[in-house]
Amino acid sequence: MLNISATRRANRxxxxxxxxxxxxxxxxxxxxxxxxxxFTKETGVEISRPAAATAVSxxxxxxxxxxxxxxxxxxxxxxxxxxxxxxxVERALAETPEGQVVIVADKESLTGLVxxxxxxxxxxxxQNISIAASLPKDR
Numbered sequence: 001m002l003n004i005s006a007t008r009r010a011n012r013x014x015x016x017x018x019x020x021x022x023x024x025x026x027x028x029x030x031x032x033x034x035x036x037x038x039f040t041k042e043t044g045v046e047i048s049r050p051a052a053a054t055a056v057s058x059x060x061x062x063x064x065x066x067x068x069x070x071x072x073x074x075x076x077x078x079x080x081x082x083x084x085x086x087x088x089v090e091r092a093l094a095e096t097p098e099g100q101v102v103i104v105a106d107k108e109s110l111t112g113l114v115x116x117x118x119x120x121x122x123x124x125x126x127q128n129i130s131i132a133a134s135l136p137k138d139r
Contacts, residue, residue: 050107052133062099063092063126065117069108073117085117089124104132 047066065085066074073080075088093099101121105114114131121129 047104047106049104049132049134051136055133055135062096063089063101065089065101065103065121067103067105067109067114067117069106071110071113073113082113082116082120085120086124089121089126093125099126100128100130101126102130102132 047068064075068074073082073085075085075092080088089101103114103117103121105117118129118131
């Protein structure tokens with residue numbers, strides 16, 4: 001006579017769920033998204049940029065200096081004095097010698113202060129200095 005319960009026990013397979021490949025895939029996707037994500041650098045203050053029809057997008061600006069309408073200067077999310085611009089730009093250029101300086105000045109800021117910041121950047125050794133502007137809304 002055939003013993004059914006013994007046959008079932010002999011044919012019983014243990015089911016294993018191997019999640020190691022799933023974890024590997026999740027980590028690979030995480031690395032992919034971290035590498036492909038573009039991080040935006042900002043000056044750390046709210047600035048209303050002036051509009052310019054000839055504005056061009058720069059993607060590799062490494063040193064951003066903000067000049068607010070209250071005539072304060074910001075670099076790396078902190079307020080600095082006008083006398084410290086040159087030293088800070090020299091330090092940033094020492095870290096990345098091919099760095100570009102972008103001055104993000106508010107449209108209501110004093111032109112003289114922006115010119116002084118530009119001059120200090122040039123004296124610090126910056127070769128490529130730009131002023132940020134936005135495209136007009138009617139374009």
